[in-house]
Each structure stands twice: as structure tokens, then as C-alpha cells.
Amino acid sequence: MLHVQGLHAFYGKSHVLHGVDFQVGDGEILALLGRNGSGRSTTAKAIMGLVDARGSVQWKGREVLGKKPYQIAQLGMGYVPENRDIFPRLTVHQNLMLGEKSGHKNPRWTFEDMYTLFPRLRERADVEAGVLSGGEQQMLTLCRTLMGDPDLVIIDEPTEGLAPKIVELVAGFLQALRARGLSVLLIEQKLTIAMQISDRCLVMGHGSVVFEGTPAALQANAAVRKEWLEV
Numbered sequence: 001m002l003h004v005q006g007l008h009a010f011y012g013k014s015h016v017l018h019g020v021d022f023q024v025g026d027g028e029i030l031a032l033l034g035r036n037g038s039g040r041s042t043t044a045k046a047i048m049g050l051v052d053a054r055g056s057v058q059w060k061g062r063e064v065l066g067k068k069p070y071q072i073a074q075l076g077m078g079y080v081p082e083n084r085d086i087f088p089r090l091t092v093h094q095n096l097m098l099g100e101k102s103g104h105k106n107p108r109w110t111f112e113d114m115y116t117l118f119p120r121l122r123e124r125a126d127v128e129a130g131v132l133s134g135g136e137q138q139m140l141t142l143c144r145t146l147m148g149d150p151d152l153v154i155i156d157e158p159t160e161g162l163a164p165k166i167v168e169l170v171a172g173f174l175q176a177l178r179a180r181g182l183s184v185l186l187i188e189q190k191l192t193i194a195m196q197i198s199d200r201c202l203v204m205g206h207g208s209v210v211f212e213g214t215p216a217a218l219q220a221n222a223a224v225r226k227e228w229l230e231v
Contacts, residue, residue, distance in 0.1 A: 001023075001025060001026050001059070001060060001151070001152060001183055002023060002047075002057070002058070002059055002077075002152055002183070002185070003056070003057075004020060004021060004022050004023065004047065004055070004057050004058075005021050005055060005056040005058075006019050006020075006054075006055040006056060007019065007020040007021070007043070007046055007047075007053060007054075007055040007056070007057065008020075008053065008055055009039075009043070009045070009046040009053040009207075010051070010052045010053070010054075011042075011051065015207075016039055016042045016051075016207050017039050017043060017046060017053070017207045017208075018207040018208045019208065020039070020043055020055075020204075020207070020208065020209055022202055022209060022212065024183050024184075025199075026181070027178055027181050027182065027183060028178075028184070028199045028200065029175075029177075029178055029183075029184040029186055029197055029198045029199050030183075030186065030200050030201075030202065031186045031188055031195075031197075031198035031201045031202070031215075032044075032185060032187045032188070032202050032204065033188060033189070033191065033194055033201055033202065033203045033204070033228075033229060034189075034203055034204035034205055034228060034229070035189075035205070035228065035229065035231075036189070038205050038206065038207070038228075039204050039206070039207040040156075040187045040204050041156055041187060042207075043204070044156050044185070044187055046065075047064075047072075047077070047154060047185075048072055048073075048077065048154065049064070049065075049066070049067055049069045049071075049072050050069055053065060059076070059077060060151075062075070073148065074101075076150050076151040076152065077150055077151070077152050077153075078145040078146070078148055078152065078153040078154065079153075079154045079156075080141055080142055080145050080153065080154065080155040080158065081141075081156055082156040082160065082187075084137050084138060084140075084141040086129040086130075086132075086140055086141055086144070087129060088129050088130025089130060090128065091125065091126050091128055091129065092124050092125045092126070092127055092129055092132070092140055093111070093125045093126065095129050095140055096111060096114055096143060096144055096147050098144065099143070099146070099147030099148050100148065101147075101148045101149055107149040108180060109147060111147075113146075114143040114147070117143065117173055117176060118169065118173070120136060121136070121139055121143065124136060135162050135166035138158060138162060138166070138170065139169070139170075139173075142170070142173060146177075151182060151183065152182065152185065153177060153183070153184050154184075154185045154187070155174070155184060155185070155186050155187065156187045157188065157189060158170050158174075158186070159171075159188065159190055159193060160189070167193060170193075171193050171196065174186065174197055191225075191229060194215070195215040195218070195219060196215075198215055199214075200213065200214060200215075201213060201214070201215055203218070203224060203228050203229060205227075205228045210224065210228055211228070
């Protein structure tokens with residue numbers, strides 16, 4: 001579904017990604033792991049057209065590198081940034097409305113689906129998003145992205161700073177996406193949750209992929225974990 005090949009990315013003169021290669025299959029959760037500064041978030045931004053990049057990003061057989069972010073989103077890729085980017089003066093429900101893809105017939109997801117996935121959002125539907133807790137804002141930005149009915153969701157650090165109970169909710173949310181046939185590229189620093197829910201794992205270091213395999217293979221590879229993941 002998503003094929004990334006020879007991806008290089010730059011911030012001005014700084015060369016951040018060095019020939020990243022991977023693919024995300026249909027209905028697969030692929031975890032992209034690594035320490036801060038390894039290039040994980042830059043990979044997501046490069047795919048979505050948010051940074052200067054070279055190489056190839058093919059989406060359903062179509063080259064998208066060089067397109068504007070809104071054009072890439074319209075093709076069926078959703079992006080949940082690490083900083084959440086909710087609209088603080090709008091209500092929860094209004095934020096969800098902004099995520100809807102206009103003119104899209106028979107979407108997979110409805111407002112009712114969002115409120116079923118996260119009942120807390122139903123309780124807070126008429127509350128301004130700016131007063132929500134960090135966990136509630138994370139729920140909201142995940143659901144707002146789903147309202148655009150993507151086939152692939154790129155999620156950057158969804159559990160960062162969240163309480164363990166909310167982390168469990170987010171994990172269940174990601175598994176619900178897979179159950180509905182969506183693909184997920186999960187950028188995560190918490191090894192435990194990634195190993196529990198992902199089908200495959202990539203480990204990044206210094207802007208390159210240094211490991212690719214199943215969670216079981218990563219668990220068995222103490223050398224990779226020690227060098228590239230553990231603090």
C-alpha cells in the first residue's frame with residue numbers, strides 16, 4: 001500500500017534521513033521505533049510533504065513525493081502529529097466536523113463511532129477543546145483524523161505523556177483501526193505497546209533503518225535493543 005524507497009530528507013542544509021526503505025501493507029500496523037533524534041518523526045513529515053525530501057514515496061502505486069500535504073491527505077493518508085494540533089476555541093464536536101472529508105460518500109467512520117471508541121469525548125462534545133486534558137486532546141486528534149476516512153494513518157507518539165489507563169485506550173483504538181482494514185504507521189518510543197500491537201517493527205538510528213522484523217525477532221535481538229533503543 002505504502003512503499004518508501006531511498007528516502008532522504010533535509011532541514012535546510014542538515015541531511016536528516018539517509019536512504020530510508022520500507023513498506024506498509026494493507027491492514028498492517030508497522031511500528032517505527034528509535035530514540036529521539038533518530039529520524040522517525042522526520043520520516044512521517046517527509047511522507048506527508050511537510051519537509052524537503054528526495055527519493056520515492058508511492059501510495060497505492062502512485063508517486064506522491066513532491067505533492068502538497070493536503071493533496072496527499074485527499075488521496076487517503078491521515079496524519080496525527082505529535083503536538084496534536086487541535087483547535088482550542090472550537091468544541092470537541094466542531095473539531096470532529098473539521099476532520100470530515102467533504103463530498104465523501106459512505107464514509108467508514110461516523111460521529112457515533114468516535115463517541116463509541118472514546119466515550120469521554122461524548123461527555124465533552126460541547127466543551128472547548130482547549131480545556132481538555134492531554135489524554136482527551138489525544139483522543140480528539142486521533143478521531144478527527146479518522147473522520148477524514150483515511151486508508152492509512154500515520155501516528156506520531158500517540159502515548160507520549162499519557163497515563164497508563166489512557167495508553168491502554170489508545171492501544172485498543174489502534175487495534176480497532178486494523179480490525180476495520182486500515183493500515184497504521186505507528187511512531188512510538190514505548191517499546192512495550194509497540195511490541196504488543198504491531199505486526200512488524202522497524203528500528204531507526206542516525207536517519208537510517210537499522211532493523212526490520214517481527215516483534216518477536218526484535219525481542220530476541222538484545223544487541224539491537226541495547227544499541228538503538230534502550231537508554
